[in-house]
Amino acid sequence: MELHVTQHEIKDGVGLLRLNRPERGNSWTHRMNAEYKEIIESFERDPAVRVIVVTGAGRAFCVGADFRALEHHQDSKKDYIQASAELEMATPGHGIHPEFDHELIWHWGLSKPVIAAINGACAGIAVALAAFCDLRFAAAGAKITTSTARLGLPAEYGLSWILPRLIGLAPAVDILLTGRVVPAEEMHALGFLHGVLPREDFEQQVLARAREMAAAVSPIAVKTMKRQIYAEQLHLMPGAAIEKSRELTAQLLKHPDCREGVAAMKDKRVASFLPLSATQ
Template identity: 35%
Template structure:
C-alpha cells in the first residue's frame, strides 16, 4: 500500500464518503503522503456518482495537530519550503459536493485551515483549536487571514491569529468557528446524520451552485451578487432538478435528484470575484 493510501482512509456508504486522516500516532500531523492522499480522495469523491456528501475526520484523539514536526524542523534548518501538495491548499473549496469536517480532537495550524475550507464543521466536546502560527514565528498561512475574519469576525480572528491561544469547543461554537458541538460519543453519528439529510433531500446541482455562489459572493458587491443570483435562478428554473424538487414536494415523496455530472465535479472559481 502506498504511503498516501495508508495516511488517509476512505469508506463509501449510502452516498457518503467518509475520509479519515490516519496518522494517529502523530496526531494526524500533515505531511506529503497525507495531503496527496486526502486531495486525491476528494477528487475521486467529486467525480463519483455514488458520492453526494463527504465527511472528513481524524483517527485516534486528534483531527490534525498541524504540520509534521520533522518536516517543520527541516524547513527551519534548510529553508526548503517546497509544497508537498499537487493542488493548492484551498482545493476543498473547488470540490462540487459538500464537505463536513467532523472535528474529533486537536485542530491546529494547517489542520484548522483545512477545517475552515470545509463547508460545515461539527466538533466533539473534546475538540480544541489553535492557529499556532504566531507561537512558531510564522504568519497566517494558506488564506487563514482571509478565511477567519469572514467566519468569526475581525475581532475574534485577530485574537486567534495574534495570540495563537487554545480555544475549547464551547468557545469555538460561541464565536462561530464551528457550527455545532456534540458529545464525543455522538460525533460521527451526528456528522453522518447531517450528511444523510443532504443526500436524501438536497439537489447535488443546487448544492454545488450554492457552494460556489456563497464563496464567490464574499467579495462581490451586494448588487453584483443580486444580479448574479437572478441569472443563476433563471437557469435553475429550466433545469430538471427544479421540476423534480417541485414534483416531490407536491407529491409528498422523497426527491429523486440525479447525480452531479462529471463535468461539474470541480468548481472553477472566478478569481476576479474572489
C-alpha cells in the same frame, strides 16, 4: 496512489475521508496532503458521492504540521515554496475561479459540500483546512488553536483572511495573535462551528447529518450555490449577486431536479434528485 496516512469509504451517498496517523495526532505532511487531494478528487468524480466528510483517526483531528517536517524545512537549503511546488499532486476544485486554484481554498471549487468533523485536537494548518470546508462540527471539549504565534510563524494558509470573515475581526485577532487554545464550545459561540456534538458516537452523528443532506438536497442546486457563495465573497457588489442569481434561477428552473423538487413538495414525499454528471 497507495494510501499510507489516510483512509476512505463511501456509503449512503457520503464519502468519508479519515486522516490516519493516530500515533502522531494525524499531523500533516506532504504525503498526507497528496493522499488527501487524491481522495477528494476521486470523491468529486464519483456520482455516488453527494457529501464529503473529513475527520481524524483516534483522539485527534489533526495537530498541525509534523514537527519533523518543520525541522526538515528549517535545515534544508531548498526554498520552502519551491520544495512544495516540486511535488506532483492532484488538483481538485481547480479551474473554477483563479482565486480557488491555491492550497486549501480549492475546497471552494468543489461541486460537493465538505463537512469537517473535528473529533479532537485541531491545530495550525488543520484549523485552516476546517475553515475552508463548508460545514464544521466538533466533539464536545475538542481543543482548537492556530498555534503559530507560539512557534515563531505567521498566520498560515490564509487564516488571516478567512478567520476574520467567519468569526469577526476582533475575535480572530485574539485567537491568531495569542495562539491560545480555544475550546470547541467557544468556537461554536463565535460562529466558527455549526455545532458541538457529544463525544460519544461523534463520527456517527456527523455521518447521520451528512446522509440526511445527501438524501434531501439537489446536487446541482448545491453545486450552483457553492459557486455563488464563495465567488461572491471576493467582491462587494450585491447588485451583481442578484443579477447572477436571476441568471442561475432561469437555468435551474429548466433542470429536472427543480421539477422533481416541486413535485415532491406538493406530494409531501422525499425527492429523488439526479446525481451530478461530468457535463454539469
